[in-house]
Amino acid sequence: MGTGLVNVRLARTPIAPIDADAQWLNMRLQAGVQKVPAVDALKGLKRIAPPPGSLDLISSGWTEMQAELLQTFVLNATGTIIFTGPPGSGKTHVMHRLSEHIARTRPGQRQAFIEQPVETILPHAPQLNILDTLTAKAAGEAYAHRTRLVLRMAVNILGLGEIRDPLVATTWLSAAETGMLMMSTMHTAHPFLAIPRLRDMDPDRLALPIICDPAIICGLVGQRLVPILCDHCALPWDQDDPRLTKMMRDAILTWQRPDWQASNIRRLGPGCPHCAWKGTARRQVVAEVVDPDETLMADFIQYGPTLARHRYHTRSDSDSTMLEKGMELVFQGRMDPFDVPLKIERIRSYDFLQRERERALKGLETMAFIGGGH
Numbered sequence: 001m002g003t004g005l006v007n008v009r010l011a012r013t014p015i016a017p018i019d020a021d022a023q024w025l026n027m028r029l030q031a032g033v034q035k036v037p038a039v040d041a042l043k044g045l046k047r048i049a050p051p052p053g054s055l056d057l058i059s060s061g062w063t064e065m066q067a068e069l070l071q072t073f074v075l076n077a078t079g080t081i082i083f084t085g086p087p088g089s090g091k092t093h094v095m096h097r098l099s100e101h102i103a104r105t106r107p108g109q110r111q112a113f114i115e116q117p118v119e120t121i122l123p124h125a126p127q128l129n130i131l132d133t134l135t136a137k138a139a140g141e142a143y144a145h146r147t148r149l150v151l152r153m154a155v156n157i158l159g160l161g162e163i164r165d166p167l168v169a170t171t172w173l174s175a176a177e178t179g180m181l182m183m184s185t186m187h188t189a190h191p192f193l194a195i196p197r198l199r200d201m202d203p204d205r206l207a208l209p210i211i212c213d214p215a216i217i218c219g220l221v222g223q224r225l226v227p228i229l230c231d232h233c234a235l236p237w238d239q240d241d242p243r244l245t246k247m248m249r250d251a252i253l254t255w256q257r258p259d260w261q262a263s264n265i266r267r268l269g270p271g272c273p274h275c276a277w278k279g280t281a282r283r284q285v286v287a288e289v290v291d292p293d294e295t296l297m298a299d300f301i302q303y304g305p306t307l308a309r310h311r312y313h314t315r316s317d318s319d320s321t322m323l324e325k326g327m328e329l330v331f332q333g334r335m336d337p338f339d340v341p342l343k344i345e346r347i348r349s350y351d352f353l354q355r356e357r358e359r360a361l362k363g364l365e366t367m368a369f370i371g372g373g374h
Helices: 064-073 091-105 136-152 166-176 191-201 246-253 294-303 305-313 322-331 339-343 350-373
Strands: 005-014 023-031 079-084 111-115 127-129 157-160 181-186 217-229 280-290
Touching: 005 127, 005 136, 064 079, 064 091, 064 217, 064 280, 079 091, 079 166, 079 191, 091 111, 091 157, 091 181, 091 217, 111 136, 127 136, 136 157, 136 166, 157 166, 166 181, 166 191, 181 191, 191 217, 191 280, 191 305, 217 322, 217 339, 280 322, 294 305, 305 350, 322 339
Parallel strands: 079 181, 079 217, 111 127, 111 157, 157 181
Antiparallel strands: 005 023, 217 280
């Protein structure tokens, strides 16, 4: 009585760090008609301080174009940014860095993460932890329960841990369809494979016409962490390198350009005090950032991921592939060519890749011609 409130809706849940007994409480205060706002009651409330620092992606290997695209993706009101790559490729790390960027630039936006398990604590965003579960069904049910809880918390941005099975995938779609910005991760060889993998998890609920919508998926990212050679002990590369097949050694040479010379290529050295005898100085990100606009989404539906991927790479404004970035590092003498197939993908000749893209475009033209004639 006397507060001016007609209803209070409460929702709460434990969040990380569990060992600190952290809790997240959300109160939705529904007020009646008040003639005088209770301004004095707000004096004791404080905003959460934004994370310190600024977003720096360039120093870890992202290009300026990629950093620009990622910051553009998080300005969307709806849609999901899906980060793909093998375990340990830095997917969750960059997702958290973007979350910090959002907290700095839009402090009024409410964020939450559901992760299995929570690895890094984010002071600015509640993180709901899912402990190891015995079955995929139990994990899916845990994700679904926590997602329903988070939606009651009226969040604007939701980070969902790895999409790995049908239950988690359908939970993701249900949340994405409510119209919020989301981020999540998947294990796929390259970003274009995220679409068919989602479809294969539930061909009915996750059919291509449903998920191939920029309002549902607003960004696709593929990334790897690759070793960078030590400047002090790296050795010149021998074109008879016995670690690689002749087919692969010949393919490497096809990537030469006026400013990409084989004489600049180096390989792992014996190690030295500068690199703690590892032969490598550090690891850096090699990534591909894909903007899934309506044209690309239509290509996924009509032609499938392979032709859609090749057609996308013929655009003048598309990001280059991870293989292309890896080969650039090779010809800069910064990455051992032996690590390219181990960390990124098989080295094919430059001409072969160009012919694949040309054939894909011709195939699309032929299919369009046949369809029009029919």
